Amino acid sequence: xxxxxxxxxxxxxxxxxxxxxxxxxxxxxxxxxxxxxxxxxxxxxxxxxxxxxxxxxxxxxxxxxxxxxxxxxxxxxxxxxxxxxxxxxxxxxxxxxxxxxxxxxxxxxxxxxxxxxxxxxxxxxxxxxxxxxxxxxxxxxxxxxxxxxxxxxxxxxxxxxxxxxxxxxxxxxxxxxxxxxxxxxxxxxxxxxxxxxxxxxxxxxxxxxxxxxxxxxxxxxxxxxxxxxxxxxxxxxxxxxxxxxxxxxxxxxxxxxxxxxxxxxxxxxxxxxxxxxxxxxxxxxxxxxxxx
Numbered sequence: 001x002x003x004x005x006x007x008x009x010x011x012x013x014x015x016x017x018x019x020x021x022x023x024x025x026x027x028x029x030x031x032x033x034x035x036x037x038x039x040x041x042x043x044x045x046x047x048x049x050x051x052x053x054x055x056x057x058x059x060x061x062x063x064x065x066x067x068x069x070x071x072x073x074x075x076x077x078x079x080x081x082x083x084x085x086x087x088x089x090x091x092x093x094x095x096x097x098x099x100x101x102x103x104x105x106x107x108x109x110x111x112x113x114x115x116x117x118x119x120x121x122x123x124x125x126x127x128x129x130x131x132x133x134x135x136x137x138x139x140x141x142x143x144x145x146x147x148x149x150x151x152x153x154x155x156x157x158x159x160x161x162x163x164x165x166x167x168x169x170x171x172x173x174x175x176x177x178x179x180x181x182x183x184x185x186x187x188x189x190x191x192x193x194x195x196x197x198x199x200x201x202x203x204x205x206x207x208x209x210x211x212x213x214x215x216x217x218x219x220x221x222x223x224x225x226x227x228x229x230x231x232x233x234x235x236x237x238x239x240x241x242x243x244x245x246x247x248x249x250x251x252x253x254x255x256x257x258x259x260x261x262x263x264x265x266x267x268x269x270x271x272x273x274x275x276x277x278x279x280x281x282x283x284x285x286x287x288x289x290x291x292x
Contacts (some may be wrong), residue, residue, distance in 0.1 A: 053284055116255055116291045122166030124209035125177045125291070131161035135287030139265050141191075144280040148232045151279045152191040153265075158288070159203070176208040183221065189229055197267075199225035199241050207249075215249040215257070225267050227279075235273035243264045247275040249289055261285040 116129045135157045143152035145153030161181035169175040172227040181203040189195040208216045227234060245263030252258060261284070267277030 032225065061103050097172055105241040118167055120211070121251065121254065122210050122212045122215060125163050125174065125207065127163050127166045128179075129163045129177075130289055131159075131179070131181075131289055131291055133157070133159045133161070133287055133289040135159075135259060135261065135285040137261075137283055138283035139281035139283035141279065145266075146277045149279055150231070151189055151191055151229060151281060152224060153187055153189050153197070153281060153283075155185055155187040155197045155285070157183055157185040157285060161203075161205065174208065176206055179205040179207055179217075179219075181205055181219065182222075183223070195230070196224060197227040197229065199223055199267075201241060201243060203243070203245075213251040215251070216246070217247045217248065220244050229265060229267075229279060232275055233277040233279055234267070235269055235275050238269065238272075240266045240270050247285075255272075255291045257291070259287050259289045261287075 043288055114126065116125055116167050118126055137155055138143045138156055139153040141147075141152050143150055155278070159181050161179045164178040165178055167177055180229075183201045183203060185200075186196075186198040188197065201221040203219045203221035205217050205219035210216070221241075223241050223243075225239040225241045226237050228237065229238045230236070241267050243263055247259060247261030247263075249257035249259050263283055263285075265281045265283050266278055269276050
């Protein structure tokens with residue numbers, strides 16, 4: 001009995017040993033096949049979970065930004081129904097001593113900011129629109145009206161404008177806006193010699209409403225100038241200036257335009273002193289105009 005038990009134990013010891021050997025022969029193959037796929041599955045599952053988290057966060061953020069904040073009316077504790085919310089009454093003056101009431105949200109009836117146009121781009125400006133321009137250019141002299149010399153000038157111009165009303169001449173080719181402008185310009189003569197000048201000129205401009213980003217204009221102005229040019233064409237420092245200009249705005253944005261301008265500039269003392277032959281030039285200017 002003891003011998004049989006011993007054999008049985010040996011067999012039991014041998015059989016597991018054989019099984020372990022067989023297992024050792026098969027395990028490397030199994031590990032070669034199963035181990036890489038297990039690591040890949042873990043990485044894929046982590047990546048998928050991360051993508052779901054990112055997409056969920058983005059959707060939640062966009063939903064919170066897009067959806068309005070809707071606040072429910074407080075519940076009646078007795079019946080579990082919302083309380084009736086009375087509309088807010090807003091009193092609005094009509095300007096003639098009378099008032100009328102608006103029931104509802106005051107902000108819903110508040111005036112909204114408007115653009116510079118009465119309609120689409122190029123359809124004409126609203127009456128409250130203002131402008132500010134910065135331009136630079138040259139004025140080349142011409143011998144005209146008895147002038148003895150050709151005076152070439154370099155100029156810098158700053159101007160402010162305000163529309164004088166809504167579009168006039170509607171449904172006609174000349175429809176547009178009148179604009180009052182004030183220009184401060186300065187610079188100097190670089191031929192036939194160097195001299196400084198500065199001037200202040202009010203203008204009246206007409207802007208054509210073309211329905212496009214191109215807005216042509218024409219204007220005239222008359223003002224005063226302090227000039228150091230002197231004889232033989234000017235008599236002293238104080239001079240008048242006369243201007244006639246044509247040009248166009250090209251809108252690169254709704255309220256910003258490139259401005260191109262060509263015109264005639266005359267400076268003289270209107271006969272107050274001698275000599276009074278005057279300075280006559282043809283000028284070309286380019287710059288930027290802001291509308292607000």
